[in-house]
Amino acid sequence: MPSQRTEKAYRRAASRFDAELDRCGLAPTPENYVVVATADEPYLTDASWRFIRASIKWWISVSQGNDKAEHFTRIFRDKRPGVKPKTRLAKGVSKQLEIDLITILRSGKHGRFKCLAADMLEAGIATGLRPIEWKDAELIDDVLHVTNAKFRPGISGNGNKRELILVDDCITSEQRAAIDRVLSALNGVEWDVIGTHVRRALRGARNKLKKMSLISGKEMRTRIYDARHQFAADAKISLDYEGGEVAAAMGHRSAVTAHSAYGNRKKGRVGLPVKPSRISVENVDKPSLERLSKSIGKAVSRGIDSAVDYSVEPLNHKADRMQSTNKPISPRTLRQEP
Structure with a gap:
């Protein structure tokens, strides 16, 4: 059903x-x-x-x-x-693109939805919540309680709710503040009602970066949901992947879902701000962990992951190629450090 x-x-x-x-x-x-x-x-x-x-x-x-x-x-x-033909989606947000988009969204004339789009990008990369899940999410004693939007008993979702523990050593004050603001703004609000306005604000920021030649064609397709893809990529190199922690943090019943459909761990960044609770991990389907282990083993044997570099390096962002030109200054240069 x-x-x-x-x-x-x-x-x-x-x-x-x-x-x-x-x-x-x-x-x-x-x-x-x-x-x-x-x-x-x-x-x-x-x-x-x-x-x-x-x-x-x-x-x-x-x-x-x-x-x-x-x-x-x-x-x-x-x-x-x-x-x-299927459009090739970004399925991730590079660190430079995250900075540039957030800077554009928070600069100039502030609007409610511009600020919310910036906060959802930052909070989404930090927590991996689906946009529709903020409506019922609660932060209690540094534990984020999230109602799994895709939960169907025995079919999908690792339980009716998952718990994400905020990691003090990794979460920044900016990420924590963004999480608090999104929780406050979207509490009890249906994403279908507000989503169009947030997407429009993000589209405006992408267009501004395009005029400045600071965004690639593929990055122009970046969505709010791609924050969740980036979270998955980060989680794959920061959590116990084969032990089910990534699936638990994502709210998946099957450990294979993130492996086959979400962000590439080659683009992951070290230092995840959250980790799933033990109960959330236990709710992950055990046979799916065996299938995940076999899939990873096959990938390694084919040499797919053998050359993966997990150091945190910026992606091939267009901004890196514009330094010697007469183009407008990158938003990262304009960004005010706290």
Whole structure:
């Protein structure tokens, strides 16, 4: 069964297709849902097509039964148009890019969402929270209690909640302050309500860096969620990866999820500001730890990780190549040290 949030998204999407059926005077049959979903052969990514299929299938199963829902799935598979190539996402935030974006967002005319975007980047890299998880998160005695957004018993999420312990030796005063501000700003606030404004603020900062020639094409696709990817990369070299600590800190039931889908540890930075509690680690699926160990072993045997340098070096950021030019000064030069 999908989560309550996913059901809400499915219902919203299915209602649009129902409205289109009404407009065209068509009955809500599996065949007609396929017709309106594929009309004009929209050029969408594979993920978008999967969401469309899942939302309509769920709605048909609720309103007409599972048999018709399965029938829809079969005919949709045959009729779906071509798939748009997947965009290569940043899946991480280099230290220099983090500094530059935060500096831009906190400089000039301050706005609520610019400041929040800066804080979410800094706090997200420090804690790995999904944007939707700040709504119910609580910080009690240096322990961050996070309701796992993807928790479904026996399917996903390492328990209803995970606990992240703030590490005094690693967390900076700036990171701690950013965490406090995000908790205060997003307490009880749905990300769907505020997310558009935060993304717009981040997009504005990226565009300013582009005008200054201080950001690469791939970095222009940096999202708020990429703070979580960077957290994963940092966690992979700072925590007990094969022992399940990375999965516990990320809120994953399976230890393999972060290994296959999240930030590359070659881009990780030493000194993670948080660590998962023992209970959160114990909630990670034990068979998945065995699969993770085998996957890492295979990667090492193929030489993929043999040349990894875990020292903290800046990525190949465009700012490093602009020092001898007449371009505007980098935000890192403008940044005021505390």
